[in-house]
Amino acid sequence: MKKNILIVRFSSLGDVVLTTGVIREVAMQFPDFELDVVTSKKFSEVFANSPYIRNCYEVDTSQSAVKMAFSRSQIIQSKYDYIVDLQNSLRSKLFTFGLSSNIARVAKFRMEKLAMVQKKEPLQLPPIPDRYRSTAQQFFPVKNDNNGLELFVSNSPKKLNPNRIGIAPGAKHFTKRLPLEKWKDVIDGLLQKGFEINILGGIEDNELCNQLKRIQPDKIKNYGGATSLLQTVEAIQECKVVISNDSSVAHIAAACKIPIVSIFGSTTPGFGFLPYQTQNIVIENNELSCRPCTHIGRSSCPLGHFECMKSIQTNDILTAVTTLIANR
Numbered sequence: 001m002k003k004n005i006l007i008v009r010f011s012s013l014g015d016v017v018l019t020t021g022v023i024r025e026v027a028m029q030f031p032d033f034e035l036d037v038v039t040s041k042k043f044s045e046v047f048a049n050s051p052y053i054r055n056c057y058e059v060d061t062s063q064s065a066v067k068m069a070f071s072r073s074q075i076i077q078s079k080y081d082y083i084v085d086l087q088n089s090l091r092s093k094l095f096t097f098g099l100s101s102n103i104a105r106v107a108k109f110r111m112e113k114l115a116m117v118q119k120k121e122p123l124q125l126p127p128i129p130d131r132y133r134s135t136a137q138q139f140f141p142v143k144n145d146n147n148g149l150e151l152f153v154s155n156s157p158k159k160l161n162p163n164r165i166g167i168a169p170g171a172k173h174f175t176k177r178l179p180l181e182k183w184k185d186v187i188d189g190l191l192q193k194g195f196e197i198n199i200l201g202g203i204e205d206n207e208l209c210n211q212l213k214r215i216q217p218d219k220i221k222n223y224g225g226a227t228s229l230l231q232t233v234e235a236i237q238e239c240k241v242v243i244s245n246d247s248s249v250a251h252i253a254a255a256c257k258i259p260i261v262s263i264f265g266s267t268t269p270g271f272g273f274l275p276y277q278t279q280n281i282v283i284e285n286n287e288l289s290c291r292p293c294t295h296i297g298r299s300s301c302p303l304g305h306f307e308c309m310k311s312i313q314t315n316d317i318l319t320a321v322t323t324l325i326a327n328r
Contacts, residue, residue: 003081006099007037008092010061012172013229014248015128016043017255018276019086020050020150022132025142027052038076038095045229049152061091069094084136104138106131113295116270120289125272148277149255153230158237165190165321166198166235166242166258168249169212170205170224173297175266176246178309180211185314186243187215190321198235199224200242200249241324243317246273246297254278259324261317265309266301268292279327281320285311 005026009019016039027035037047038057047056057075059068072095080100085092088105096103115121126134129149136142167187171177178186187197199209201224209224223235232249236242236256243261244250253260254275262275264284268291274280285291291308293301301308 002032002034004034004036004078005082005084006076006080006096007035007084007086008039008096009086010038010040010059010089010091011043011087012248013043013046014251014273015086016040016046017149017151017248017251018128019132020046020255021129021145021148021276022136022142023050023052024147024150025133025145026136026140028145029142030140036080043229045153046151051152059095065091065094069097072099082139084132084139086132086135102139104135106135113271116268117292117295120291122270124270127272127274127276129276131272146277148257149251151229151233151252151255153233154237158234160240161196161238162240163194163196164198164238164240165195166200166239166244166249166253167212168200168242168244168247168253169208170201170249171245171247171297172204173266173294174299175294175301175306175308176264176297178245178263178265178312179306180208182309182312182314183212184215186317187212187220189314189318191216191219193318197221198239200226200232200235200244202226202232240328241321243321250275250280254280259328261320261324263309263312263317265306265312266291266293266298267295271295279324281324283312283316283320284308 009016034054036055040061041058044058083096083100083103085105109125116123169183197220199222201209203225206225209222213220213222226232236253241259242253245263246267259279260275262280262282
């Protein structure tokens with residue numbers, strides 16, 4: 001009789017995409033297990049066509065933790081042999097309470113993050129997918145298959161355009177966004193080199209993306225304001241390279257195996273959010289003593305100067321694009 005596993009990750013989009021590797025590894029290496037996933041309704045498209053999952057349960061994460069827990073009985077009817085909680089929050093603990101006697105919860109590294117932010121200790125935390133795998137390894141000897149992340153959102157992927165570069169100017173938090181004027185300079189530089197542009201982003205990035213589209217409308221496709229993961233993936237698949245802030249687009253591009261120029265401001269790669277197992281070049285200012293000032297991003301620079309992003313050089317970004325294209 002097959003054993004049942006429930007994998008829990010409610011949010012955010014990037015973190016949900018980062019689960020796809022370990023889900024494949026467990027499913028492929030332990031075919032006698034049945035895998036179910038529970039995630040936010042907003043991000044369930046990540047698992048819509050996955051061949052590795054039996055059920056994807058959607059929850060309304062706009063509810064309180066208590067209401068979410070009470071809603072569980074409406075979607076999950078049985079208990080599980082194992083639960084792998086990759087959220088490890090109050091919400092996930094209440095939601096999984098009583099569902100299994102075997103629950104592994106992902107390590108949060110809270111003290112290490114505090115040391116990095118408060119004391120500026122130069123730590124390097126494990127990549128998020130490796131942490132997810134380590135969580136599953138509490139029950140199963142899962143091995144890294146070195147195939148990275150994976151998405152199954154389209155049966156007919158877009159054809160790569162060797163002259164098209166993806167630009168992802170948005171991020172949830174202000175201090176993780178390269179300023180608009182810098183993006184304009186990047187786009188001007190790419191256009192001068194003969195490239196065309198796909199602007200990438202969700203609904204929350206719509207206004208920003210519209211402003212960048214106006215630079216040269218005939219050379220720029222605007223996918224900002226995308227309402228589905230499929231739209232974003234199709235736009236990324238056309239691109240030779242994607243330039244992105246520390247945001248979910250970088251992880252989606254990694255799942256599409258597209259090389260990435262990753263721009264880090266208030267956060268640093270040491271927190272474990274580098275694009276996973278795909279070619280990437282990091283652009284950041286390592287000379288600032290105030291970095292990192294946060295592990296998730298802020299609504300404003302706490303010192304008022306925002307030099308972590310304002311000091312980024314456009315030429316460094318353009319050089320990184322050229323290097324990735326040459327190495328691809």
